[in-house]
Each structure stands twice: as C-alpha cells, then as structure tokens.
Amino acid sequence: MILSSTKELKDKGFEQILDFFRKKSLWMLHYCTGCGAVELPPTMTSRWDMERFGMGPMATPRQADLLLITGYLSVKSLKRVIYTYEQMQEPKWVIAFGSCPINGGIYYDSYSVINRLALYLPVDLSIEGCMPRPEAIIDGFTKLMKAIEKGEAVGYKKYKENYEWYKKNQREVLERTTPVL
Secondary structure, X not given: OOOOOHHHHHHHHHHHHHHHHHOOOEEEEEEEOOOOOOOHHHHHOOOOOHHHHOEEEOOOOOOXXXXXXXXXXXXXXXXXXXXXXXXXXXXXXXXXXXXXXXXXXXXXXXXXXXXOHHHOOOOOEEEOOOOOOHHHHHHHHHHHHHHHHHOOOOHXXXXXXXXXXXXXXXXXXXXXXXXXX
C-alpha cells in the first residue's frame, strides 16, 4: 500500500500505535447459548487466567469490543445478536466459539439454527471444537491479539463496506422464519 500524503502516513502510524494498545485491553461480551459457555469460567479463573492478557467480561454492548458467540445460534436469536453487534463501538471483533456458529455443529440440519454465522456478521476468529478447551480459547485469543496488532482483524470495516450483502443475508433468513400474522 502506497501512502500518498504525510497526513495518511501520520494516520497510519497513529492507527498502528492504537492497535498495539487495543490488543492489550479486550473487553468481551458473551452471547452464550446451550453448552457454549461451559469452558469460559475455567478460562477466566486462576489456572488459565485470561485477565493476564488484558481480557475481561463486560455487561453491555457499548462497553465491549469483543463479541463471543458461544454455542448454537437460533434464527430467533440472530436478530438480537445483530442488534447487539451494531450497538458496539468501533473497533469491534467477533469470535465464533465452538462448532455450532461455524457450521451448525450437531444442529447442522435443524431449520431453526444458523449454520454459518459469517454470512450474517463478520467473524474475525473461529475457535473450533465442541467445546474448545481453555488452552484452545487462550490460543485463539492470542491469535486475535496478534491480528489486531498487525491491523488484520478488520471485520467491522468489512461489515460497513459490505453492509448491503450482510443485510440481504440477514433479511432472507429472518423473513423466511418469521410467521406472517
């Protein structure tokens, strides 16, 4: 990428500095369904201590910059997840946590479960497994932190650039399953 002006060069340098510090302070909002969150409490406790990486849970979308979708995601709850994501301030990142938001998991053939979260929201990182162990969770978080520092975790920018595509996918699944009164 060629920077054409001094202002762009300064902006690029400033953004790199911000990304370095952003990776050190990730505040998470969990959207936990089913069995999805069973491995999060051990990851937060003293044995693995994810807070040593600067990560901690938050109570509201406006405070969080990391959205964890853990476990299966029903079509009915997709609308709430979209609202939650859109309330978060930028920069923001999404982690698909476990098999279910990646490919539907054991519910892959259910009419009421979303099989590929990435069609509806930009997924910055997927942590595979049913359920991923705390070691895999920490490994995934460190990968995301490295991607943030390098400026590669830009799902929120892709969401803005491809907003109509995401909205079309969201409308299709939500309208297909919403009963007409």
